[in-house]
Structure formats: C-alpha cells, structure tokens
Amino acid sequence: xxxxxxxxxxxxxxxxxxxxxxxxxxxxxxxxxxxxxxxxxxxxxxxxxxxxxxxxxxxxxxxxxxxxxxxxxxxxxxxxxxxxxxxxxxxxxxxxxxxxxxxxxxxxxxxxxxxxxxxxxxxxxxxxxxxxxxxxxxxxxxxxxxxxxxxxxxxxxxxxxxxxxxxxxxxxxxxxxxxxxxxxxxxxxxxxxxxxxxxxxxxxxxxxxxxxxxxxxxxxxxxxxxxxxxxxxxxxxxxxxxxxxxxxxxxxxxxxxxxxxxxxxxx
Numbered sequence: 001x002x003x004x005x006x007x008x009x010x011x012x013x014x015x016x017x018x019x020x021x022x023x024x025x026x027x028x029x030x031x032x033x034x035x036x037x038x039x040x041x042x043x044x045x046x047x048x049x050x051x052x053x054x055x056x057x058x059x060x061x062x063x064x065x066x067x068x069x070x071x072x073x074x075x076x077x078x079x080x081x082x083x084x085x086x087x088x089x090x091x092x093x094x095x096x097x098x099x100x101x102x103x104x105x106x107x108x109x110x111x112x113x114x115x116x117x118x119x120x121x122x123x124x125x126x127x128x129x130x131x132x133x134x135x136x137x138x139x140x141x142x143x144x145x146x147x148x149x150x151x152x153x154x155x156x157x158x159x160x161x162x163x164x165x166x167x168x169x170x171x172x173x174x175x176x177x178x179x180x181x182x183x184x185x186x187x188x189x190x191x192x193x194x195x196x197x198x199x200x201x202x203x204x205x206x207x208x209x210x211x212x213x214x215x216x217x218x219x220x221x222x223x224x225x226x227x228x229x230x231x232x233x234x235x236x237x238x239x240x241x242x243x244x245x246x247x248x249x250x251x252x253x254x255x256x257x258x259x260x261x262x263x264x265x266x267x
Contacts, residue, residue: 006133007241007266010200010232011043012141012175014215014258017050017081025218025253027055034255035062037248041262045128046086047141049177049258053078065090069099070124070141076101076111083124083143083176091131098127102162104142104155116148123159125166137267138167142176144186152180156189164195171267174233177258181227190233197233200240200263210245214261218253232263239266 015034018027038046038059046066048056056068066086074080083101087094104121105114113120125140140163145151163172174197180186182199190197201208213226234240242264248255 009043012047013260014049015051016256047175049143093129095127115151117145117151118147138172140174200232204240204243
C-alpha cells in the first residue's frame with residue numbers, strides 16, 4: 001500500500017498591537033505590507049500574537065479564504081490581545097468544538113495571570129482536518145510573558161501537559177512568541193528528553209533561510225541586540241522540509257517589530 005505523506009506550511013507572526021505610539025510604524029501604515037507577506041507565503045496555518053480584534057478582522061478580510069479561532073485575553077471574548085490561529089478553509093476544515101483558549105496561569109479556565117507574569121497570557125488551540133487526505137492535526141499557538149521567568153517556565157509545563165491531553169498521539173505543532181532565546185531554561189523544558197519537542201530550525205532538512213533572529217524592532221538595523229524568540233516546535237518524528245525567517249521590509253522598516261517564521265512540515 002502506498003503511504004501518502006502530507007506537507008503543511010506553518011507561519012507564526014507577532015503582529016505588534018495597534019498603538020498610536022508607533023508613529024510611522026503604526027498599524028494603519030503597515031497593515032497592507034504585513035497582509036501581503038502572509039498572502040505570499042500562503043500558509044495552511046498562521047499563528048498570530050498581539051493582534052487586537054480589529055486587526056484580526058482586517059486580516060480576515062485581506063486573507064481570502066481564511067478563517068480564525070481565538071479570544072481576547074482580557075475577557076475571553078474580544079477585549080485585549082489574541083493568540084489567534086488562522087486557517088485556510090480551502091485546504092483544511094476546522095473540527096467544530098475542538099478549539100479552546102486557556103490562560104497560562106494557575107486558573108487556566110479563568111482570564112487572569114499568575115506567578116510573576118506582568119500580563120495575562122494565553123494558549124489557543126484547535127483540531128483541523130486536511131481536506132486532501134482527511135488527516136487530523138492539532139495546532140497550538142501562544143505568547144509567553146515578557147517579564148516573568150517563573151511564569152514562562154510554568155507556562156511551558158502547562159502547555160506540554162495540555163498538548164498531551166488534547167492531541168495524544170495525533171500530529172500537532174506548537175508555535176508562537178516565547179519571549180526567550182534558546183539559552184533560556186524555558187527552551188530546555190520544551191525540548192528536553194524523549195517527549196520533548198523539536199525546534200523546526202534545528203531539524204530542517206534544507207538549510208534555514210533568512211536572518212538568525214526574529215525580533216529586532218521595526219527598523220532594519222542588523223543590530224547585535226536582535227534575538228530569536230519566535231519558534232515553531234514539532235513532535236519528534238515529524239519531518240521539517242524547510243524553515244525560513246521572512247525579512248521583507250519597505251523604506252527601512254519591517255511590517256512588524258517581529259519577523260514571521262515559516263516552516264514546511266511533513267507527516
């Protein structure tokens with residue numbers, strides 16, 4: 001019997017929330033470029049961070065054929081930043097009632113924060129069926145706290161437990177803005193041991209494309225302070241065919257203060 005392997009394109013992208021404080025980099029001046037970058041990569045799944053409801057609605061209109069799941073972290077409805085998951089409805093079906101958002105805290109079902117976190121943080125996930133093969137994959141998307149180390153470490157453990165509970169032995173991916181470099185203990189928690197996850201950049205079968213960093217701010221500076229804090233993680237056994245950090249810019253500025261990360265995986 002011929003075994004058919006399925007290739008899926010993933011993207012994680014911190015959109016930078018809409019604020020007038022960004023001046024020449026405010027949302028209304030960069031949103032068209034940002035949407036164009038996503039359309040060009042045409043991912044099956046896009047995990048976004050920091051997007052406010054109206055930003056997600058704009059992308060929903062600009063990304064023809066895409067739907068999204070997720071809720072605002074402030075109230076569990078529309079208020080505050082989302083960690084949303086966009087999916088291409090032409091290629092995948094969302095499994096009804098499989099989606100959920102939990103808070104990275106001691107009370108995951110209730111909006112709020114715990115430990116030393118500066119802000120509420122969430123994990124959004126859902127199950128999806130690939131139309132061409134009827135295979136199911138679970139997609140997890142998150143945004144870790146930028147201050148609290150204990151919160152990040154406990155968030156990592158909470159997410160790994162949730163993945164095991166929800167996905168079981170089925171294919172899954174975890175992506176997002178983790179606000180840590182690979183030298184941070186959080187990275188080890190996520191990747192250590194037989195049950196740990198693979199960093200897509202480290203196991204890609206073709207050479208990584210683009211910068212080694214994912215966060216530099218809006219200005220293109222190639223600065224020594226630029227760091228890699230946005231990741232796509234996959235379970236061991238899932239092949240990563242390609243990996244890229246997209247550094248598209250106009251007039252010396254990126255369309256967000258983070259660069260999007262793209263991976264092509266096969267299962």
